[in-house]
Amino acid sequence: MQGSIGSHSRASGLRRQTDIVFALIVREMTTRYGNKFGGYIWAILDPVLTVGILTLVFSAVTHLPPLGRSFTLFFATGYAVFYMYRSMADQVCSAVEANRALLNYPVVTPFDTILGRIILQTATLYVVTLLLFGSIYLLQPFYLGDLQPILLASLLAITLGAGVGAANIVWFHLSSTYQQIWGIINRPAFMVSGVFFLPDKLPPPFRDYILWNPLVHIVGLFRTGFYPTYRADYVNLWFVGGLAIFSLAFGLFLVWLFDARLREQQ
Secondary structure (H helix, E strand, C coil): CHHHHHHHHHHHHHHHHHHHHHHHHHHHHHHHHCCCHHHHHHHHHHHHHHHHHHHHHHHHHCCCCCCCCCHHHHHHHHHHHHHHHHHHHHHHHCHHHHCHHHHHCCCCCHHHHHHHHHHHHHHHHHHHHHHHHHHHHHHCCCCCCCHHHHHHHHHHHHHHHHHHHHHHHHHHHHCHHHHHHHHHHHHHHHCCCCCCCCHHHCCCCHHHHHCCCHHHHHHHHHHHCCCCCCCCCCCCHHHHHHHHHHHHHHHHHHHHHCHHHHHCCC
8 A cells, every 4th residue: 555655756756857848948948038939040050151161262272072072061060069069058958947947936945947958958959950952852852871970979969968967057156167167168069079181180299189089089970970981990989979978967966955055046
């Protein structure tokens, strides 16, 4: 009898938390994108404009991209998965602050705000990516090699971004100085993540240094799905997969550990 009551209580609690997360997702959609279609257009402008600018600049300097014959496809395969990581990290790290008023209710936890943002941002990123590559295909048809590395790389980018964002919720809350330092350090990430170059073309020891960046492995893995002849032997799935899982677990642990502090007004 007691077991049945406990099971019912857990099921009821799970339903309640699911309803809370769903309500947070709806709230996020309304506040972030608004009720107008134009609000959603802004979600795809970042990757589209970045890929367009890189294409114009590099095509004016050289005749062929480092891989394949299309500058647009090459830069899109690099920036799209980098954008997944960066936007996920940015959205998750501000999840608690954006929903701080709701944390006054005991039933709403920082985990709920994080989960809501991860779900919404993941859906948004996949839609944006489909629209980006769908548009490129209409203009410059390309052969899609293998979906497995594409999906795996995107999952790794999203997981790593969510983990970094969750950890930064706590670090930003504890130290505004760290937040400023992080902003400075993180700016060149785009330059050293393999978006517009191939790591295996770099001479040693620069190649060895650059491979400590997990995003280089993720970008390389993503590109192998679009370029069947590109092997990207430098990609270390154990390294980047382990780091992504650890970052997410560690970030959520920090949020749990500092739950009371995160509910305080700064």
